[in-house]
Amino acid sequence: MILYGLPTCSDCNKARKVLAEAGQDVTFRDVRSEPMTAADWAPLIAEFGDNLVDRKSQAYRNLNPWMRESEAEDQLADQPALMARPVITDGTRWTLGWDDAARAIWL
Secondary structure: OEEEEOOOOHHHHHHHHHHHHOOOOOEEEEOOOOOOOHHHHHHHHHHHHHHHEOOOOHHHHOOOHHHHOOOHHHHHHHOHHHEOOOEEEOOOOEEEOOOHHHHHHHO
16 A cells, blocks of 8 residues: 655644554655656546645645646646645555545545
């Protein structure tokens, strides 16, 4: 299982803790310190599309107008912290966020 996120993200940290306590083997991928290639982003974009970009974040509001109108792939390649978090996958299933629906799938 891979959890994509940021070490400063409270939802990512909650998910990591709960999943580990449930016996899940979780690999954490820090999208900011371990840059992702276009090939790495591709399955996430295919699964979530534009929903992968957190448009409510301060990082998004700080984007210049040109980048704000760019495709999600370009925004995330330029500013990985824009990713809505956490993204969790076991290779076949994907979830975005750490809500009741995600917990029901992984726990």
